[in-house]
Amino acid sequence: MGIMSGAMSVRRFRVVGELPEGWRELFRDRLQELAFKTPPHEVGKEEIEGWVEVHNLLDADFENYNRWLYNEFVLIALRVDKKRLPAKLFAATLEKRCEAWKKEKEVERVPASIRTELKEALELEWLKQTLPTVAVTEAAWNVNEEWLVLHGMSDAVSDRFRKRFFRTFGLRLVPWSPLDWVRTTDTVEGLINKAPSLMASPEDLGELR
Amino acid sequence: MSEQDGLPVLPHLAGEFYTWLWWSSEVQGAVFSLPDPVGQIELWVDERLAFRNADDTKVTAVMTGEAPSTSLEARAALAGGKVLNDLRVGIRRDDREFTVTLKGPAMHITGAKLPQVMSEGIDEVLYDRMFLYGELSLVLAALYDTFAEKRVSAAWESEVLPGLRRWIGGEL
Numbered sequence: 001m002g003i004m005s006g007a008m009s010v011r012r013f014r015v016v017g018e019l020p021e022g023w024r025e026l027f028r029d030r031l032q033e034l035a036f037k038t039p040p041h042e043v044g045k046e047e048i049e050g051w052v053e054v055h056n057l058l059d060a061d062f063e064n065y066n067r068w069l070y071n072e073f074v075l076i077a078l079r080v081d082k083k084r085l086p087a088k089l090f091a092a093t094l095e096k097r098c099e100a101w102k103k104e105k106e107v108e109r110v111p112a113s114i115r116t117e118l119k120e121a122l123e124l125e126w127l128k129q130t131l132p133t134v135a136v137t138e139a140a141w142n143v144n145e146e147w148l149v150l151h152g153m154s155d156a157v158s159d160r161f162r163k164r165f166f167r168t169f170g171l172r173l174v175p176w177s178p179l180d181w182v183r184t185t186d187t188v189e190g191l192i193n194k195a196p197s198l199m200a201s202p203e204d205l206g207e208l209r
Numbered sequence: 210m211s212e213q214d215g216l217p218v219l220p221h222l223a224g225e226f227y228t229w230l231w232w233s234s235e236v237q238g239a240v241f242s243l244p245d246p247v248g249q250i251e252l253w254v255d256e257r258l259a260f261r262n263a264d265d266t267k268v269t270a271v272m273t274g275e276a277p278s279t280s281l282e283a284r285a286a287l288a289g290g291k292v293l294n295d296l297r298v299g300i301r302r303d304d305r306e307f308t309v310t311l312k313g314p315a316m317h318i319t320g321a322k323l324p325q326v327m328s329e330g331i332d333e334v335l336y337d338r339m340f341l342y343g344e345l346s347l348v349l350a351a352l353y354d355t356f357a358e359k360r361v362s363a364a365w366e367s368e369v370l371p372g373l374r375r376w377i378g379g380e381l
């Protein structure tokens with residue numbers, strides 16, 4: 001389900017800013033630079049993000065224009081990986097490790113510094129074995145008409161994408177408003193200045209109260 | 210309000226537009242004659258209506274299933290002062306049929322079912338899907354622009370709103 005198939009749920013943006021000369025080459029280089037790079041296994045809990053191709057989230061090589069540029073359309077996806085440890089199981093296991101340490105050292109309490117060491121060691125051990133959760137947000141950008149649709153409805157996803165987009169292309173994504181559909185500026189001004197209408201009749205509302 | 214910041218999203222307008230669409234589709238038998246280049250389309254309320262309280266942003270009532278717009282509860286919600294937050298509509302233009310949920314004050318296009326694309330190859334599929342998305346946006350833009358023109362005209366207070374209120378009150 002996304003831009004290329006199935007039901008479409010999109011946010012629309014206007015792309016604001018001047019398209020640089022030689023934008024195809026420049027954008028290719030920037031996409032390459034900020035493409036998703038598979039992290040080493042021992043990487044921590046931080047989120048890893050980068051551009052991938054829409055065809056397959058494992059493809060992050062933008063050298064070939066035919067894989068991401070289709071005439072006036074740029075088709076890209078933002079991949080975000082995050083490793084999450086099962087919190088309850090982790091806490092219980094850490095408790096067992098602390099108990100084992102106390103038994104080995106024949107002491108009553110585990111000092112805070114040792115507890116932190118044990119926690120970090122366990123985290124590292126588990127993160128090596130844990131696969132990340134992967135989120136991919138697809139977008140289609142019409143370069144000529146200066147609009148972009150993002151397949152995803154969450155504010156957090158949208159904010160992340162906009163930041164990455166600006167960092168990559170130096171262009172701003174401005175959220176589209178329904179008022180962009182109105183043809184004349186007089187009508188837009190008129191709508192902005194009109195107070196909300198009470199759709200139900202005041203009599204009906206009065207009867208209910 | 211600058212080009213850089215974009216136009217504002219006015220929350221009350223979406224609810225008014227959704228209600229006007231629903232009402233218009235019932236009083237004029239689903240047919241809308243829109244300005245060029247759109248022309249004539251058919252529009253009907255489909256399988257989902259979601260309401261919120263006027264002073265809140267959270268959806269408080271959802272009606273789904275077959276023809277929820279014909280149910281007494283749906284118009285009773287409006288009569289009780291609730292505001293439409295999401296509206297699922299079907300649209301037919303020529304032989305192409307779309308269904309889409311317009312969601313929230315920003316009128317996001319969600320769950321849009323576009324006509325089946327028979328193309329092969331990613332580039333053809335992309336062009337076809339974007340063309341159909343563009344056509345859907347074009348129709349919605351023409352509908353919203355038609356609503357906007359009425360909304361700022363004197364006829365809104367003298368004709369449209371009284372008609373809407375009679376319909377909400379069950380006169381149609």
